[in-house]
Every structure is written in C-alpha cells, then in structure tokens.
Amino acid sequence: ASGDEKELRAPICCILGHVDAGKTKLLDCIRGTHVQEREAGGITQQIGATYLPAENIRDRTSLKAETAIKVPGLLVIDTPGHESFSKMRSRGLSMCDVAVVVVDIMKGLEKQTVESLHLLRRHNVSFIVALNKVDRLYGWKECTNAPIVEALKKQSDDVKREYKWRLTKVVTDFKENGFNTAPYYENNKKKKVVNIVPTSAESGEGVPDLLLLLVRWLPDIITDKLAYDDTVECTVLEVNEHKDLGTTVDVVLINGVLRQGDQVIVCTKQGPVTTIIRDLLTPHPMKELKAKGAYKHHKEVRAAQGVKIVARGLQYAMAGTSLIVVKPGDDLRQAEAAAMQE
Ligand code: GTP
Ligand code: NA
Ligand code: MG
Numbered sequence: 442a443s444g445d446e447k448e449l450r451a452p453i454c455c456i457l458g459h460v461d462a463g464k465t466k467l468l469d470c471i472r473g474t475h476v477q478e479r480e481a482g483g484i485t486q487q488i489g490a491t492y493l494p495a496e497n498i499r500d501r502t503s504l505k506a507e508t509a510i511k512v513p514g515l516l517v518i519d520t521p522g523h524e525s526f527s528k529m530r531s532r533g534l535s536m537c538d539v540a541v542v543v544v545d546i547m548k549g550l551e552k553q554t555v556e557s558l559h560l561l562r563r564h565n566v567s568f569i570v571a572l573n574k575v576d577r578l579y580g581w582k583e584c585t586n587a588p589i590v591e592a593l594k595k596q597s598d599d600v601k602r603e604y605k606w607r608l609t610k611v612v613t614d615f616k617e618n619g620f621n622t623a624p625y626y627e628n629n630k631k632k633k634v635v636n637i638v639p640t641s642a643e644s645g646e647g648v649p650d651l652l653l654l655l656v657r658w659l660p661d662i663i664t665d666k667l668a669y670d671d672t673v674e675c676t677v678l679e680v681n682e683h684k685d686l687g688t689t690v691d692v693v694l695i696n697g698v699l700r701q702g703d704q705v706i707v708c709t710k711q712g713p714v715t716t717i718i719r720d721l722l723t724p725h726p727m728k729e730l731k732a733k734g735a736y737k738h739h740k741e742v743r744a745a746q747g748v749k750i751v752a753r754g755l756q757y758a759m760a761g762t763s764l765i766v767v768k769p770g771d772d773l774r775q776a777e778a779a780a781m782q783e
Pocket of ligand 1 (some may be wrong): 464642
C-alpha cells in the first residue's frame, strides 16, 4: 500500500430484520457456530458482536490470495428482531457503518423489517438486503456454500419461477417503502440501488456473495467513515457477572485504542464512575462476544472490536452509554460532566 493511503478500521455491520428472519443463523453459518440453537425460545435478546478477520472472510469467498482486502476485517453486530427490543435495534444501528437487512423470502417484508427501514433512512446508513431462506423454495436443490448465481442455475424451472415471483414481490414492497432494490448480480447502479443477495443460512448458498459485497464493494463507498481515528469512541452493551473475572462490561470499540491501565469513565444512574481498566478480553475471532466461551487477553485493543472490560465499579454502567477514556492532562471533573451529558 502507498504511504498516503489512509488506514482503515474494520467496518461495523449491523444485522437487522424481523424476528426469525434468520439473522443469528446467518451469522452461525458464516462463523461455523451454533449460537442460534442455544438461544432461549430461539429468540435473540441481547446485542451480539463478532469479529470476522479478513483472512477468514477470504476463505469463505472466491477471492484469490493476491486480491487485496482493504479492511482488516468486519465487526458484525447481531440484533434482536422481536418487537419489544426496538431500543437495542436503534442502539445497534447507531454504532454501525453499514447494515444487512435480513428478509425471509417466504414471508417478504414484515413489521420489524419496515421499522428497520425507517431507522436506516433516519440514520442515513447504507445497507444490503439478505433475502434469506431460499432453501425453503419448494424443490430447492441444495448447493452448499455456492455463489448464488451458480446455485440458481442448478434449480428446476419451477423453483426458478417461484424465486422470480417472490423476488419481484419483495422488490415491489421495498419500492412502496421508498427504496429501489435489485438482485446484486443484475445491479449495475450499486451506489444508488440497494443490493439484494439471496441467501440460505441453512446450506450457505449466497453467503460468499454477501461477504464479498461487504469487504470489496462496501469499503469503496464509505471510505471516509472507515478512516481510523485515535479518538476513542466506545459504547457499552451490557454488564456481566463472570465467575472468575468479577464484574465485566461488554463494549463495542468503534474507534481508537483501549489499553490496560487506562482511566475510564462510565455512566450510571447515580452519576459518573471513574475506574481503571484491569484487563481487556476479546472472544476468539469468529466467536460471539456474549457467548460464554474462552477469551484472549490483551494489553491493548484497536477499533473496531467487541471487547470485554474488567475493572472495579462497573456494575451499574448503563447499556447504550459511552465509555470515556481520560487522557493525561484531562480535567477529571470536566470529563465526568461531559460523560454524563450525553
Ligand atoms: P431473532 O433474533 O429472534 O429476531 O431471530 P433471527 O432473525 O436471528 O432468526 P434465527 O436465526 O433465530 O432463525 C429463526 C429460525 O429460522 C430458526 O429455526 C432457524 O433455524 C431458521 N432459519 C434461519 N435461516 C434459515 C434458512 O436460511 N433456511 C432455513 N430453512 N431455515 C432458516
Ligand atoms: Na429467532
Ligand atoms: Mg437472532
């Protein structure tokens, strides 16, 4: 890379959509995990965060080794689709650079799909549509992890017909909600017309296409948003009691670096709490931050990343608020006041 090219951080991608459209399952398919099967009632109830390194993404696509990926990876934020969690959806969206709206091809646009579209418009966030569950089309011939055009070619005329009319219906419904959409393989106005990627989270068709769009097409259209910046931007997801670590707080580090020993401020209902970061943990790549698995310890963590912070006094930190790093020379009182003002 030439010296004057700006360093890009990992884009943060929020997964949105109606309950049971297949958001978590799609992530499981990408990660090779089984998070969805273990969720109570099959319902996501918390925001999740998963780091996908560029090299793992490359493995899932047809990208040749010599083809550069401009971003170090992708940080994916899973959100709940159940109607009662609209606060978490807007929280997820407020920290992201791009979104994937998952639509069940058998159901078309549903209530929380439309709610997501309103949010996306309000925040002016670019998105891709994953038209999921194509394997449910009657008579679908499975082509595990195949690019979607290849998989569609292998289908019978009946399947192709059903696909075509369901797709047309979805495009019409998007139009009624004010968005022009097109299947990405026919879309030659990718910047203006929203891409639809047919997928199956069950057998993986279209998943390489979705990943490819996210790492190849996306960074070009939102380069400015992805410029790495030293100023820490960090949002609290949730507080956890860990049997060995004590109280920990899961955060999404949107920009900047967190270091062990950093003095940080979190917001609580009782006011600001200032504390020192004792440890920084991340799940292993391709693993969900909120899943109770093994963690890696770090002296410092660079954005974008989902991080578990170990420190005293975090138990009342409020989800959705910013975690502030106190820099040397900062006036602590002022920093605390600023933290609470948000
Ligand atoms: P919430 O987080 O609760 O909003 O749901 P979600 O959008 O994360 O959907 P989830 O991943 O929980 O999937 C819902 C159900 O649909 C599960 O039973 C999945 O196994 C199933 N499912 C998801 N994607 C597909 C798919 O592509 N094909 C088929 N056949 N089933 C799918
Ligand atoms: Na679900
Ligand atoms: Mg889910």
